[in-house]
Amino acid sequence: MAGYTYILANHPRGKIYIGVTNDLVRRVWEHREGLADGYTKEHGIKQLVHFDVHETVPLAIQREKNLKHWVRAWKIALIEEKNPDWRDLWVDITK
Secondary structure, X not given: XXXXXXXXXXXXXXXEEEEEEOOHHXXXXXXXXXXXXXXXXXXXXXXXXXXXXXXXXXXXXXXXXHHHHOOHHHHHHHHHHHOOOOOOOHHHHOO
């Protein structure tokens, strides 16, 4: 089963959140609807700005752990490498 790592933001270069899931559309929808209690809900973090697909959930979990140890500048560079305008990718994953 595939796994996903994803990064959400409240606005460009604003607060970010890194997560992992086996169902990207469902999980991002939960964040967008305020169903995920905690940091994302408290800070209005709802925009999907980056995601990666992994062959398995354990590989996705390992990537999430690695990303969470990165300094903020590296995380921003990762986002801007593929999404320089910090466009909300929600539309892309729900087509």
